[in-house]
Amino acid sequence: MSIFKKRREEGFNLAFLDVMACGLGAVILILILVKFSANTDIPVEELNRLKQELAATTDVASELQKSLSTKQLELAAQSATLEEIQQRLQSLKINQDAVTQALKDELAVIADLETAIAAAGPLVADDPIEISGAGEETYLVGLKVQGRHIGILLDMSASMTDDTLIGVIKNKVGSDAQKQAASKWQRSLRILNWLLARLPNNAQVSVVAFNDTSVVLGKSINSQTSADDLNQIARQAAGLVPNEGTNLQQGLQTIASTMNNMTDLYLITDGLPTYVNPNSGFNENRSCRPVQGKQATITGECRANVFAHTMRANPISGVTTNIILLPLEGDPMAPGFYWSWADRTRGTFIAPAGTWP
Structure with a gap:
């Protein structure tokens, strides 16, 4: 009885060692692969291409910024011009009102003169000879x-x-x-x-x-x-x-x-x-x-x-x-x-x- 029991214990120990050895090998393999991947360099052409794309993107962004600044200046100038035009229109409106009022006053004076002339009657000239006319x-x-x-x-x-x-x-x-x-x-x-x-x-x-x-x-x-x-x-x-x-x-x-x-x-x-x-x-x-x-x-x-x-x-x-x-x-x-x-x-x-x- 004792002989059979001893053989069962030996078989278990061998299988456990095999499993441990396999696991250790797998870990070593993973470590080797990770280290290889970390030390791999990016190709030079790809890096240059990326740098060029970045530079082009930067230039475009700079041009867009300049264009935006120009548009902002133009908008500011147009706003100032519009304000100036509005002021001139207001000034012209004031002048027009003044001229209109002055014209009305002149017309009123002319009307008064016409009334006075009509009331005065026709003028009689003291000329030495008679002439026709109004x-x-x-x-x-x-x-x-x-x-x-x-x-x-x-x-x-x-x-x-x-x-x-x-x-x-x-x-x-x-x-x-x-x-x-x-x-x-x-x-x-x-x-x-x-x-x-x-x-x-x-x-x-x-x-x-x-x-x-x-x-x-x-x-x-x-x-x-x-x-x-x-x-x-x-x-x-x-x-x-x-x-x-x-x-x-x-x-x-x-x-x-x-x-x-x-x-x-x-x-x-x-x-x-x-x-x-x-x-x-x-x-x-x-x-x-x-x-x-x-x-x-x-x-x-x-x-x-x-x-x-x-x-x-x-x-x-x-x-x-x-x-x-x-x-x-x-x-x-x-x-x-x-x-x-x-x-x-x-x-x-x-x-x-x-x-x-």
Whole structure:
């Protein structure tokens, strides 16, 4: 019995040793594997790639930060600009309110003046001759009649009947009564009367009407103090018939000989002259022969040459010349030449509105 028991104990001990040996081997193997894994290096290429990706990511983040800063600055600037615009709008609104109120005040003053003028009744002028017109409108033109010895030239050529060339041609073939009744000619007569009514106290005046010839109206020398003298001039002017061409040279010669001590000259016309006196020294050519009967039409350049010749042939020194230029189609150079003449003599040039006088 004792023998069998001993054998069982030996068998158990051998199996236990085998198990322990196996366990110890497994532990050693695990330790070897762990140590190998810990000492394994990361490949260099992979490390470089990761570093590059990190650098690129850092650059992108930096650019995004800069862009964000720029946007923040722009937003701040826009906010400041918007605030400035709002302030300017507010200031403009205040100014607009002030201007509106001032305009209302001015309109109220004008309304009061209109009421006072209407209540005062029509104005009565104390002029030596009667002229047509609406109250003081006949006075307000920017032209003042002045001087001690005054000459007045009235253009009575055919063009003084109408503003348009077609109208002038129609009136040329019309009757004398039709020419005299033409609206432009009637306006010219009102202008003459306006000048006569505005003569300075104790002034002397000579009036000459001219076309291709010239005629003295009234006396050679008329007095401002004599209403009869001035009314006689007005009556004779009303009987004139506007026709033919314009010879300014003839008119200047007549007014200079009629009043040889003339100080101021007033010319009522509508364009540059078309005629010169025969044998006056004008240099004629095939396209410009401005003597009556030599050519039926005249160019703008020829009219300019006629005007220049007239000024050279009839110099009037020391005389202040004032021009009243009425409108005429087809003579665009006239305003420039007449303005230059008036300016050179310290006179006045006006092209009045159609409602005057």
